Amino acid sequence: MAETKMPARGIGERVRQAAGTGWLLANRARGRPVSFLARKVIDLTALYLRGVGAAVGLNPYESPAGRTIALKPGLVTDSAALEKALDRVKKSRPEDIQHVLHTADKARSGTVAILSHIADESASEAWDTDFVGGAKWPVRFHASYMYSDLLDLGRHSDIKIPWELARMQVLPSLALAYRLTDDVTYVDAATKRFRSWDRACPVGFGVTWTVGMEVALRAISILLTSEILASSGAYFSFVTPRLTESMAEHGRFLFRNIEYSDINGNHHISCLLGLLYLGLAMPSHPESGDWRATAVRGLMTEIVAESYPDGVCHEGSIPYHRLVSEIFLHAALLARRNRIDFGLEFHSRLQRMLDFTAAYIKPNGEAPVWGDADDGRIHSVGSQDVNDHRYLLSLAAALYERPDFAAHGGALQLDAAFLMDADLQKAQDRQRPTAIVRRSEAFAQGGFFILGAADGFALVDCGDVGLRGRGGHGHHDTLAVELSLGGLDVLTDTGCASYTRDRRERWASLGVQAHNVGSLDAREPAPFSDERLTQAGAYQCDVRAWDPIGRRFHGVHRGFGxxxxxxxxxxxxxxxxxxxxxxxxxxAGEHSACWMFHFAEKWATPRIELDRAVLGQEAAIVELSWDRSDAHVTALRTSVYPRYGLRRMRWALRIEATFVDSLAIRFQIKLQKRGSDR
Known part of the structure; x- marks a missing residue:
């Protein structure tokens, strides 16, 4: 892919961008608390002054010369426990061991998987470049980038590519490969990657420093790598004086650039988790006490602020619920090992978040890709699918002595095991997994209703679009359904196209017809918000009836103006x-209604008959029928994104009908396993 550099900005362009940014800030300020706006003004002023200093060579984040800070090992586990954990995974999921070795072998040769793409040796160290689209960002002080520079909607670009590269989340896999083989070349490869990034991206400069969350996740990856290597002969090959100095710079930067809003999300708590890791890892740093105190205080507040009392994350997305749960679970693990008291409310709310995780796992062990999904993780070392969230439940089963979590967690995965110290491993052994009984559960405050019976599963959305209705990572999917019958996925949601690479594709994946629900007059139920990243608009919905025993749900929404x-x-x-x-x-009046039914990828071409359509796959046949003879039915191929930006195709049915004033229609979906009577 040819490289496209960001065009040089003349004075006129700078003025126009500044005016646009000013309008955006003024528009977003409406309705925000005065105290929040005052804090923003103070912080933006301080940021401007840091930029002035950087322009004359005074980097505000560099560590003072001559100061050496050692890293404290044992934040989440220790060397002996790690060896036992790896032995456990060799028995429970040997495919995870093979995966981490394969990942490390590729990384050692310079090839790294980034989201749904593969970066070769030259691309995997292009820290300022979207190697997929060829877009390149200039290196300058982080405060001088405007948000429009990063989203860069005028080019075929995605800023998440260089951000993901710089998260360094392949480093723990390289360290684990060394622990499995004693081959020091894996550690050499990890050291080489860090040094390449460090040379190209001095603290505070370049796009890998523009967002606090990215700084936090990179620091956590590096600290987890040092944890894995602790007490080994290769530890100091990786943990050099320059690396520890860089960790101090990460802490100084994060403490001064915590992302926040009046309604916070995953970016804010990622920053807090990064500060907690850094504050615990560098106890002799003069600022570490402030880092720890800020992180602990903030995480205790945010677990309540960023989830509903029923445990659902308020971002409007199941993949983001996973990320937020993972952040708080890491915090709980750190607190346990380092004698931090988060209080009963924190742990109670985290368990409720994981209750929701257990409830939304489908019969095939995967989670619905519901709402936005950018594959965000704190760590990723195992072989499981990106939509397999069960490792969280394995960790929580040991942490909270929950046999029901152990049952849902299944075979111990590497993503859980390598974070378990000896005591957690013993706690895991004490769990006697209970049988999984599918039942209907309402998470009404978070807006999700789950119908369960035998191997059947239906998830219905009747909640806001995220961030308490302001708009976060939700889609126009109110009253849409994800459906599994007989243990097989039947109807699936669409997932998430790239946030910025193609705005039309982004609109399409957010829109109502990308979901298994009805729409009116080819309109969206609410206007999109395009101030920055395109987001779904808000519209009102209500639950009319909920019968968990009878496995019935009834809801309404008042979209379409x-x-x-x-x-x-x-x-x-x-x-x-x-x-x-x-x-x-x-x-009122004459209208056209449309329903979309998006089938899981394995279902073959639909056969449309008078009042039904039949689809098959190797294991089963599924029939969708309707009770209106005037309905017009079309089979078509539609996009599905099983992971961020990865577009595949599947079969769908579009069912249309016109009406005056009102219309009622009944759909029935039946599954029959091949070779059975039902």
């Missing part, structure tokens, strides 16, 4: 092989 009411009743049969939707629209 508030002039229409869409109603949906969902019922899951006790066999787990049949589900019905009773839908209706009420809107």
């Amino acid at each position: 508030g002039k229409a009411v869409f109603s949906r009743e969902v019922a899951l049969d006790s066999s787990g092989r049949e589900c019905t939707f009773a839908d209706s629209f009420t809107a």
Whole structure:
């Protein structure tokens, strides 16, 4: 891919961008608390002054010359426990061991997986470049980048590519490969990657320093790598004086550039977790006490602020619920080993977050890709699919002595095991997993309703679009359904296209017709917000009835300008092989209604008959029927994104009907396993 550099900005362009940024800030300031705005003004002034100093050669984040800070090992585990954990995984999931060795072998030769792409040797150390689209960002002081520079919607670019590269999340895999083989060349490769980045990206300069979250995740990756190498002969090959100096710079930078808003999300708590890791790892640093205190105080506050009382993360996305849960779980592990008291409320809320995780795991062990999904993780070393969240439950089962979590967690995964010290391993051994019984559960405050029976699963969304209705990582998916019958995925959500590479593709994956729900007059239920990153708009929804025993849900929403009411009743049969939707629209005048049914990738070409469509795969046949003879039905191929930016195709049915004032229609979906009577 040819490299495209960001165009040089003349005075006129700078003025226009500054004016645009000023308008954006003024628009976003409306309705925000005065105290929040005052704090922002103070912080932006301090940031401006740091930029002035940097312009004359005074880097505010560099560590004082001659100061050597040692890293404290044992933050989450120790060398002996790690050896035992690896032995456990060799028995429970040998594929994880093979995966980490394969990943490390590739990284040693210069090839790294970044999101759904593969970076070769030249691309994997291009720290300022989107190697997929060829876009390149100039190196300058972090405060001088405007947000429009980073989103860069005028080019075929995605800033997440260089950000993900610089998170250094391949380093723990290289360290684990060394612990498995005693081959020091894995450590040499990790050291080489860090030094390459360090030379190209001095503290505070370049796009890898523009966002506090990225700084935090990079620091955590490096500290986890040092944890894995602790007490080994290769420790000081990686943990050099320059690396520890860089960790001090990461701490100084983060403490002065914590991302925050009046309603916070995953960026804020990522910064706090990074400060907690750094503050614990560098106890002799003069600022480390402030880092720890800020992190502990903030994490205790934010677990309540960023989740509903029922445990659902308020970002409007199941993949982001995983990321936020992982952040707080890391914090809980650090607190346990380092005698930090987060209090009962923290641990109670975290367990409720993981109760939701256990509930949304489908019969095939994966999570619905519901809402935005950028594959964000704190760590990733195992072979499981990106949408397999069960390692969180394995960790939590040991941490909280929860046999129900152990049952949902399944075989011990490397992503959980390498964070378990000896006491957690003993706690894991004490758990006697209970049988998994699928049942219906309401997470009404977070807006998710789960119908369960046998091997049947239906998830219904009846909540806001994220960040308490302001708009976060939710989509136009209110009253949409993800459905599994007989243990097989039947209807699946669309997932997430790249945030910035193609705005039309982003709109399409957010839009109502990307989801298994009805729409009206080819319109969106609410306007998109395009101030920065395109986000779904808000519209009102209500629950009319919930019957967990009878496995029934009824909800309505008032999208489409508030002039229409869409109603949906969902019922899951006790066999787990049949589900019905009773839908209706009420809107004055003449209208056209459309329903989309997006089938999982394995289903073959639909065969459309008079009042039904039949699809097959190797294991089963599924039938979708409807009760209106005037419905027009079309089979088509639609996009699905099983992970961020990875576009594949699947079959869908579009069912359309016109009406005056009101319309009611009933859909029934039945699954029959091949070779069975049902």
